[in-house]
Amino acid sequence: MRMSEKQVNVLVGGALLALLPLAWLQYRWISEVAEADQQRRTRELTAALERVSADSDRAAGQLHATLVGPRGGDGFPLEERIANYQPGDDALPLSRVLRAMETEAGVRAEVWDAGKGRMVEAAVPGWWNEMVVRDGPIHGEPAALLGPAFSEEESRVGFVVLELDERRIVEEFLPRLVKAQLGEIYLSEFTIRAVKVREPAGGEVAVTVFRNINRGPAPPGPPPGRGGWKKKKGGRPPGVGFPGPGIWRLEATHRDGTLESVVSRTRVRNLAVSGVTLLFLAMAMVAVGFALRRSQRLARLQLEFTAGVSHELRTPLAVIVSAGDNLAGGYVKDPAKVREYGALVRDEGTRLTGMVDQVLRFSEFEAERIPLEKRTILLSDVMANLEREMRPVAERVGCEWDVTYTNGTLSGDPAALHVALRNLVENALRHGGGKWVGVRAEKGVFTVEDRGPGISPADLPHLFEAFYRGVESRAQQRKGSGLGLALVDRIARAHGGGVKVSNKPDGGARFTLTIPGE
Numbered sequence: 420m421r422m423s424e425k426q427v428n429v430l431v432g433g434a435l436l437a438l439l440p441l442a443w444l445q446y447r448w449i450s451e452v453a454e455a456d457q458q459r460r461t462r463e464l465t466a467a468l469e470r471v472s473a474d475s476d477r478a479a480g481q482l483h484a485t486l487v488g489p490r491g492g493d494g495f496p497l498e499e500r501i502a503n504y505q506p507g508d509d510a511l512p513l514s515r516v517l518r519a520m521e522t523e524a525g526v527r528a529e530v531w532d533a534g535k536g537r538m539v540e541a542a543v544p545g546w547w548n549e550m551v552v553r554d555g556p557i558h559g560e561p562a563a564l565l566g567p568a569f570s571e572e573e574s575r576v577g578f579v580v581l582e583l584d585e586r587r588i589v590e591e592f593l594p595r596l597v598k599a600q601l602g603e604i605y606l607s608e609f610t611i612r613a614v615k616v617r618e619p620a621g622g623e624v625a626v627t628v629f630r631n632i633n634r635g636p637a638p639p640g641p642p643p644g645r646g647g648w649k650k651k652k653g654g655r656p657p658g659v660g661f662p663g664p665g666i667w668r669l670e671a672t673h674r675d676g677t678l679e680s681v682v683s684r685t686r687v688r689n690l691a692v693s694g695v696t697l698l699f700l701a702m703a704m705v706a707v708g709f710a711l712r713r714s715q716r717l718a719r720l721q722l723e724f725t726a727g728v729s730h731e732l733r734t735p736l737a738v739i740v741s742a743g744d745n746l747a748g749g750y751v752k753d754p755a756k757v758r759e760y761g762a763l764v765r766d767e768g769t770r771l772t773g774m775v776d777q778v779l780r781f782s783e784f785e786a787e788r789i790p791l792e793k794r795t796i797l798l799s800d801v802m803a804n805l806e807r808e809m810r811p812v813a814e815r816v817g818c819e820w821d822v823t824y825t826n827g828t829l830s831g832d833p834a835a836l837h838v839a840l841r842n843l844v845e846n847a848l849r850h851g852g853g854k855w856v857g858v859r860a861e862k863g864v865f866t867v868e869d870r871g872p873g874i875s876p877a878d879l880p881h882l883f884e885a886f887y888r889g890v891e892s893r894a895q896q897r898k899g900s901g902l903g904l905a906l907v908d909r910i911a912r913a914h915g916g917g918v919k920v921s922n923k924p925d926g927g928a929r930f931t932l933t934i935p936g937e
Contacts, residue, residue: 445693453689461624464609467600468626468669474596475628478511479564486516487566487579497568497579498538501531512584512592514561518568519547520577561585562615562629562666583666589613593628593669610674613667622672627665735767742767791832791913798827802860804837809844818853824860831914831934839910839918842903843867843930850874851927863916865932873922882920883908907932 486500501516516531518538526547529538546561564581597611616627742760745751751760802824813820840858844867847856851869859866874882881887885905904918907930911918916933923929 442694464601464605464624464671465626467605468597468611468624468671470600471593471596471669472626472628472630472665474600475511475593476631478509478592479629482511482513482581483564483566486581487564488569498531498536502536509595512587514582514584517541517544517580517582518577519543519580520568526577562588564629589667593667597669608674609671611669611671613669616665616668618668620668620670622670624671625668627668629667630665735771738767739764739771791835793830793832793914795828795830796833796836798824798829798860801829801833801836801840802858804833805840805844805858809841813844813848813856816848816853818848818851819855821855821857823858825862827862829863829934835910835913836934839907839932840865840867842907843932846903846930847871847928863934865934867930867932868923868927870927873926874920874928879920879922883918 485504486497488495488500497516497518506513518529520527520529526543528541528543528547530541531537532539562583562585564583566579566581568577568579593613594611598606601609601611612622613628614621742764746757746760751757802822806820806822810820810822843865844856844858847867847869850871852871855870857866857868859868878887883904885902887905907918911932911934914934916935918933919931921929921931
């Protein structure tokens with residue numbers, strides 16, 4: 420079923436309008452997918468860091484249980500525990516072990532001396548009276564784990580402080596856990612760093628570590644022992660409490676910025692790709708619309724061409740058949756009449772041959788089956804051949820013939836160039852009012868002019884289209900196939916040149932054929 424041009428426009432317009440809700444849905448879906456992807460990655464990253472925190476707490480709990488022992492004591496002295504402690508590669512790194520005990524003279528401190536294999540007396544650290552303690556992590560300076568110290572009678576006499584090796588924890592222990600939980604994919608995208616909890620928060624995802632070592636609740640007051648803790652004048656005993664969530668904080672930051680900005684860039688990139696896809700789809704629809712309209716116009720022109728050519732062929736054939744019958748039947752005896760009938764048959768046959776030749780040439784140029792035989796030709800030869808053929812035609816119809824040209828050469832196919840110029844002259848003779856035809860040639864630029872009524876503005880954009888015949892030509896049923904000017908255009912383009920048309924200010928049309936020089 421053939422569609423009208425209006426139906427084609429409605430179809431293409433409807434398809435383009437259908438792209439608008441599709442574009443909106445696409446934007447919404449991509450945004451939702453991007454937001455969901457951001458939330459998913461945030462959850463995955465948080466869960467992985469939480470597992471790192473749990474592994475850290477578990478390692479701290481094992482270290483605490485090994486060196487401090489259970490709540491209430493178990494009869495094993497601290498020295499024996501430390502001497503028998505053999506940490507594995509995944510153990511929590513220790514810096515030193517400190518024991519603080521209350522005596523009548525005040526606080527007495529001891530540290531483990533690995534060379535002597537026992538605890539030796541040491542100065543009480545300056546941070547001791549300022550720290551907040553609990554049976555678990557110490558939040559402050561230094562990073563440590565705290566536990567009760569017992570005498571041989573399992574009486575609580577003070578505290579054991581397990582000072583952690585901060586450098587090794589930050590540079591070795593935590594990175595090993597992070598790599599085990601996150602894997603290379605996340606580590607290639609994110610930078611994970613460990614900072615003390617007292618430092619300003621940063622990063623997109625942050626999880627604290629060493630916040631709970633599963634040692635049970637803190638004692639409600641000063642720890643029991645021999646005489647307990649005694650407040651010295653001017654000082655204050657360590658308090659008991661749990662002042663913050665963990666010792667370190669693991670912060671994850673995307674290497675290319677915030678995760679939100681990365682997902683946003685991905686969303687923009689996906690929207691751009693989908694937008695370009697929709698744009699190409701819209702352009703394809705418009706191109707299909709143009710192609711449909713062009714094919715419809717071409718089909719209409721072909722029908723008109725078929726009808727016109729049929730009429731053009733019927734006329735000379737009828738004349739030839741009629742003249743042949745008269746000659747063959749012996750109805751014409753006068754020698755002058757015989758010559759007249761012969762000339763009529765010749766002229767109509769020539770016109771018929773030219774029409775067929777025009778159609779064949781156009782089809783061959785359109786299919787690009789004719790290789791041009793370019794060579795250097797003289798401009799004077801081109802114009803001499805044109806004048807030899809077309810001057811008699813112009814004089815026969817009573818048209819003034821005006822030709823001027825300069826000497827020179829150009830590169831082209833002489834036969835094809837002659838066809839193009841002949842078609843332009845024939846067009847001027849047919850549509851130029853039959854008064855005057857001027858041909859100018861200079862340096863590969865050929866101009867053919869007439870002094871007729873000019874060309875309708877509606878016809879100007881379509882003159883070089885195949886099978887196109889102007890509005891006036893169709894109205895006045897002028898002879899023509901609609902292929903002459905189209906063939907001129909094909910020949911010009913095959914030479915690397917072009918042809919243009921315009922109306923002259925003083926009346927008439929001007930065709931300019933350009934053939935590049937050597």
